[in-house]
Amino acid sequence: MNWISNYVRPKINSLFSRREVPENLWTKCPECGTMLFHRELAENLNVCSNCDHHMAISPRDRFKSLFDTGIFTEVKVPEAVVDPLHFKDQKKYPDRLKAAQKATGEKEAMLVAEGEIGRTQVVAVAQDFSFMAGSMGMYVGNAILAAAERAVKLKRPLILFSAAGGARMQEGILSLMQMPRTTVAVQMLKEARLPYVVVLTHPTTGGVTASYAMLGDVQISEPNALICFAGPRVIEQTIREKLPEGFQRAEYLLDHGMLDRVTHRKSLREELITILRMLTNQPPAVKGDLPAPTPEPAVVATPAAPTAG
Structure with missing residues (x-):
């Protein structure tokens, strides 16, 4: 050896x-x-x-950083009809869904949850751009309706994080019908006098922008997010003119009155807490994990009664 x-x-x-x-x-x-x-x-x-x-950040990771101590409860969303048009291009639609589910670990392009943000009870819904570009199909419509109904039932504000490439072409006209459906869901919140806050993330485009993503009581965006209906390249090819620098980016829209705030992701939680407490007529949030202690009434010492000598 x-x-x-x-x-x-x-x-x-x-x-x-x-x-x-x-x-x-x-x-x-x-x-x-x-x-x-x-x-x-x-x-x-x-x-x-x-x-x-x-x-990009997944809805689940976003909720972990958003809710108090990262704890939230998922809200059940009604099932949607799978492949209602029997659509097929290079792949069958069910095969694309399975591939997206395997890649993301999520069932669909939207997650609905409820919990506390700064000790304020809320319902939140977020789109997952990594799931078929966050495209709006029947399940997304069902998710927004479920979130709105839950918020109305519990009398809580609704926060929505949008991130989408538009309607889902594999569902055709059924996808486009989610625009009026989600608009009705937003109207339910307004009639119940509940706050609806939208956070637009990169990118938010197409029919999503033309419906629920631009109907918030307060419109917030993350920095440099692309927010539009038709993209800048399509517009340039149509009008045959060069667009301004930063056109359809969050800062440009803020300067032209389409947004209320452009907020850094690390500051977004505190911003939402402040806005929600203002809209629900609550006092400012208390810093720290525990609420402010209840002041105890002052104890006034009484002199002892004289004793017989």
């Missing part, structure tokens, strides 16, 4: 050989190209620490 070949050489090779690094440990910022360690990126809410670019 040659101990040099069997022991020494493998030991030396293990010291100098290149170690394999998993690809999912680092994320490249699409804006500045900086390589970001996945844990640091997650702790920073998927915001680039170098250029402040806001990357």
